[in-house]
Amino acid sequence: MPKPAHPPRTSLNRQAFIDAALQVIREVGVEKLSMRKVASSLGVSAMAMYKHFPNKEELLAATLDAVIAKADVFPPTDLPWQDWVERVARGMYNALCAESSWVPLLGSMRLGPQAARATEAFVERLSAEGFSTEQAGRAYFAVIQVVIGGVCLHASITKQLQVPSTTEGTATDSKLTPLTLRHLKEGNPEGPNISPTLETMGQVDQLTLGLPMIIESLALQ
Amino acid sequence: MPKPAHPPRTSLNRQAFIDAALQVIREVGVEKLSMRKVASSLGVSAMAMYKHFPNKEELLAATLDAVIAKADVFPPTDLPWQDWVERVARGMYNALCAESSWVPLLGSMRLGPQAARATEAFVERLSAEGFSTEQAGRAYFAVIQVVIGGVCLHASITKQLQVPSTTEGTATDSKLTPLTLRHLKEGNPEGPNISPTLETMGQVDQLTLGLPMIIESLALQ
DNA sequence: ACCTGAACACCGTTCAAGT
DNA sequence: ACCTGAACACCGTTCAAGT
Numbered sequence: 001m002p003k004p005a006h007p008p009r010t011s012l013n014r015q016a017f018i019d020a021a022l023q024v025i026r027e028v029g030v031e032k033l034s035m036r037k038v039a040s041s042l043g044v045s046a047m048a049m050y051k052h053f054p055n056k057e058e059l060l061a062a063t064l065d066a067v068i069a070k071a072d073v074f075p076p077t078d079l080p081w082q083d084w085v086e087r088v089a090r091g092m093y094n095a096l097c098a099e100s101s102w103v104p105l106l107g108s109m110r111l112g113p114q115a116a117r118a119t120e121a122f123v124e125r126l127s128a129e130g131f132s133t134e135q136a137g138r139a140y141f142a143v144i145q146v147v148i149g150g151v152c153l154h155a156s157i158t159k160q161l162q163v164p165s166t167t168e169g170t171a172t173d174s175k176l177t178p179l180t181l182r183h184l185k186e187g188n189p190e191g192p193n194i195s196p197t198l199e200t201m202g203q204v205d206q207l208t209l210g211l212p213m214i215i216e217s218l219a220l221q
Numbered sequence: 222m223p224k225p226a227h228p229p230r231t232s233l234n235r236q237a238f239i240d241a242a243l244q245v246i247r248e249v250g251v252e253k254l255s256m257r258k259v260a261s262s263l264g265v266s267a268m269a270m271y272k273h274f275p276n277k278e279e280l281l282a283a284t285l286d287a288v289i290a291k292a293d294v295f296p297p298t299d300l301p302w303q304d305w306v307e308r309v310a311r312g313m314y315n316a317l318c319a320e321s322s323w324v325p326l327l328g329s330m331r332l333g334p335q336a337a338r339a340t341e342a343f344v345e346r347l348s349a350e351g352f353s354t355e356q357a358g359r360a361y362f363a364v365i366q367v368v369i370g371g372v373c374l375h376a377s378i379t380k381q382l383q384v385p386s387t388t389e390g391t392a393t394d395s396k397l398t399p400l401t402l403r404h405l406k407e408g409n410p411e412g413p414n415i416s417p418t419l420e421t422m423g424q425v426d427q428l429t430l431g432l433p434m435i436i437e438s439l440a441l442q
Numbered sequence: 443a444c445c446t447g448a449a450c451a452c453c454g455t456t457c458a459a460g461t
Numbered sequence: 462a463c464c465t466g467a468a469c470a471c472c473g474t475t476c477a478a479g480t
Contacts, residue, residue, distance in 0.1 A: 146367065151328065210367055268465065
């Protein structure tokens, strides 16, 4: 296996583009990031990036991995494992909610080495606690499932609530009333009164819905 | 509230665009759908759509609502509620996995009346079963959380596994090794052997990770 | 080895103009 | 009321050319 002689130079440049991408994302969001914007924020031609990343998707994958690395979700290992798992899940949830513009691509991104490192650390901890590798793996994915689901729910509910007053009154089929209290209130006034529940849901930490159930269920094994 | 005199004409045209959008999505995926493609598939100018939808996002929201309506996830109500909930969740999961090109925007889409109707039906069923509205609402969101998380996981794992052999050998920082057995095997050969677990995970129905835990936990209430 | 500029084939959306 | 065509301000990516 031939090792390249001068990784530092290349590595630095790569990192510079990733940092610039992170900054652009902070300013305009992931969905409006463009190769041209990242490049010009570095005072460089857009084509310069193609020496470091074969395409936009690869740049985004590398940038997401940098986000994951920075999140640093693993708490001290002297906690009881239930608390440890909870802390890990909450760390991931908070990191993703904070960088919420990544949410749209959660299901469609390639994962990098940092994501793999997280998997490893999680499974290692639970293995040390007496879980089988099989169990630990399933537990990890169950936690991830609940974290991702929670983040999507959080983003979605936030989105529904922030809908501007969509010039209602003429409720033709063309008006897409959002999933809000108002919708359900008007749509079915004699049905069960869901409104306060949904209203509350907007405030609630979406993670606390499923996570305790998962941990509780793990504890039985 | 003034009711418009001729909804059928308008409604039909709207529906035609939505149907065309569904067809385009089936062919090229949500992420490559464009106003121009939808319009030209109807043999019409791209600008024609702006009389029916204010922008692309609104067209997509209407189309997603049509998908939700067609999924028709509610099984007969004579099932025990645990089975009923499981069937609903599985129906949603399957529908979303089948139309998997929607996954990238799961957290960023506005929801339409069909989504609200689903919420209503779910809460109504659980209320009739003795749950409080509060409990039923939380149960609904917990199920949705697990479904969305499962779909994202499914899409993500599929994505990682289908990565082409990325000309490995020169493992510089610039190579983003995907989250696969290979990555973990090479990266940490002396650690716990996670590979078989991850390999299995690719086959496993991602929904079965968290869903039983949720239902089990609900049954205790 | 790295960067540039021009160019290609697309986008979403606006606007004036047609019927 | 509905549709069109041209135009604007963007995209990602390719390619030949520069140093």
